[in-house]
Amino acid sequence: MGLLTSLKDSISRVTDGLFAADEPKRIGIYGPPNAGKTTLANRIARDWTGDAVGPESHIPHETRRARRKENVEIERNGRKVTIDIVDTPGVTTKVDYKEFLDHDMDKEDAVRRSREATEGVAEAMHWLREDVDGVIYVLDSTTDPFTQVNTMLIGIIESQDLPALILANKTDLADSDVQQIANAFPQHETIPLSALEGENMDEVYTKIAEYFG
Amino acid sequence: MPHQCIECGRTFPDGSKEMLSGCPDCGGNKFQFKPRGTAEPEPDAEPSADPAQPASSAGSEPTAGSEPPPDFDSRSGPETSSPGPAESPDPTGGSDPADRGPEAAESSDAAEPDTTDPVDGDAERIDDGESEDSAQASARSDVVSPDELDRAAREAGTSETGTSEAASESTEPPASQPGVDELRDELNEQFESIRIVSPGQYELNLMELYDRQEYIISLQEDGRYVIEMPDAWGVTDE
Numbered sequence: 001m002g003l004l005t006s007l008k009d010s011i012s013r014v015t016d017g018l019f020a021a022d023e024p025k026r027i028g029i030y031g032p033p034n035a036g037k038t039t040l041a042n043r044i045a046r047d048w049t050g051d052a053v054g055p056e057s058h059i060p061h062e063t064r065r066a067r068r069k070e071n072v073e074i075e076r077n078g079r080k081v082t083i084d085i086v087d088t089p090g091v092t093t094k095v096d097y098k099e100f101l102d103h104d105m106d107k108e109d110a111v112r113r114s115r116e117a118t119e120g121v122a123e124a125m126h127w128l129r130e131d132v133d134g135v136i137y138v139l140d141s142t143t144d145p146f147t148q149v150n151t152m153l154i155g156i157i158e159s160q161d162l163p164a165l166i167l168a169n170k171t172d173l174a175d176s177d178v179q180q181i182a183n184a185f186p187q188h189e190t191i192p193l194s195a196l197e198g199e200n201m202d203e204v205y206t207k208i209a210e211y212f213g
Numbered sequence: 214m215p216h217q218c219i220e221c222g223r224t225f226p227d228g229s230k231e232m233l234s235g236c237p238d239c240g241g242n243k244f245q246f247k248p249r250g251t252a253e254p255e256p257d258a259e260p261s262a263d264p265a266q267p268a269s270s271a272g273s274e275p276t277a278g279s280e281p282p283p284d285f286d287s288r289s290g291p292e293t294s295s296p297g298p299a300e301s302p303d304p305t306g307g308s309d310p311a312d313r314g315p316e317a318a319e320s321s322d323a324a325e326p327d328t329t330d331p332v333d334g335d336a337e338r339i340d341d342g343e344s345e346d347s348a349q350a351s352a353r354s355d356v357v358s359p360d361e362l363d364r365a366a367r368e369a370g371t372s373e374t375g376t377s378e379a380a381s382e383s384t385e386p387p388a389s390q391p392g393v394d395e396l397r398d399e400l401n402e403q404f405e406s407i408r409i410v411s412p413g414q415y416e417l418n419l420m421e422l423y424d425r426q427e428y429i430i431s432l433q434e435d436g437r438y439v440i441e442m443p444d445a446w447g448v449t450d451e
Contacts, residue, residue, distance in 0.1 A: 097413030111413030115432050118407060118415040125422040152419055 024071055024082040025212050028132035030124065030157075032149055033060040033090025033117075035138045036169040040195035041087035045069045047201065053087050059103045061117035063089045066127055076209035083212055088127060089120030091149055128156060134163040134212045141168035141176040141192065145184040154185060163211045166190045167204065172197045216244045219437075233427060245437050407432065
């Protein structure tokens with residue numbers, strides 16, 4: 001009886017292991033608002049599945065709920081990597097409806113957007129704690145990366161031992177400074193790209209396969 | 214009783230952990246945040262403390278400091294010793310009266326219940342939970358809208374004008390102002406996961422949001438919020 005039980009246990013351990021290896025890794029796309037997270041998520045999803053993940057906008061906090069694209073198969077060097085992409089709302093420590101008023105929005109809509117954005121940040125932080133196996137951290141390479149939010153999030157990701165890929169986005173803009181991003185997080189590799197223009201996506205996919213495969 | 218189950222009406226003290234796994238009576242997971250001023254049937258203690266703040270012309274910000282004055286004064290006594298030159302040597306319970314030293318006799322004459330009530334309120338809060346809860350309570354009390362404060366002030370003004378005058382006098386000394394600012398900074402650092410500064414303006418404590426097992430899935434400007442319970446995900450407590 002004992003022998004049978006232990007045999008059954010070891011078989012189920014092996015099968016569990018096989019399924020766990022097959023299960024796609026859930027990769028969260030994190031970063032501050034307007035870094036280009038949704039543009040990147042759409043670029044990846046369109047390149048490999050033909051679908052988009054969500055609407056992009058120059059107005060901050062366009063993504064106010066985490067959106068997931070499952071079973072994105074990326075082929076690199078004859079190897080297939082399957083991931084679930086989670087596009088998360090931009091993380092910030094302050095949300096103020098006044099910043100939306102400049103974008104032709106009336107006060108009521110701005111206040112609602114602000115509240116939803118706040119709920120979105122709560123959701124993004126919750127996903128980070130519970131539900132992601134790896135992180136693609138997207139930064140706008142035209143802005144200063146030394147912020148409280150970036151430092152805190154990268155710190156959390158490191159403390160969780162999650163594999164993290166740092167992307168310096170918006171290299172198509174004249175004032176892009178990739179080196180500034182690399183200097184801010186020297187412990188991580190920084191990959192430059194323009195998600196909007198599709199520049200350097202080959203390297204991004206190679207790194208995704210390497211980090212999350 | 215700042216939290217009330219909106220299903221069955223059961224109330225919970227601030228910082229109560231009971232509600233974290235749903236209302237024990239009905240299992241509901243929607244709660245309404247009721248600031249003390251509005252929840253208590255006998256608002257004697259609150260209005261007497263609240264009107265002091267509008268009267269001090271510092272807007273709604275010092276409300277955070279208004280609720281637990283004895284508690285915080287005693288805790289931050291050593292830090293606030295610089296602004297108040299002669300009054301700090303007594304860092305324990307005595308610091309509050311010491312602040313108001315010059316008018317202590319006057320105000321205690323006029324408002325004897327006024328000085329005892331906040332102590333009762335504070336004692337009640339200490340019974341409710343740990344010391345952290347009083348900070349949370351103060352931070353949350355910022356949610357009270359200026360309208361509600363004004364209303365409370367007016368009620369207090371009509372019912373007991375003497376005490377409200379005494380209260381406003383007692384908070385007047387500008388020497389205590391730096392202490393209030395410090396206290397506010399301290400509270401801002403301690404606020405819970407999401408602080409509603411005003412409708413549409415929020416401050417988020419990312420570490421708090423990350424650390425908490427349940428998470429806020431819906432906010433409303435009136436202080437109501439909906440949280441998803443860990444039980445609903447089938448996750449056991451750590």
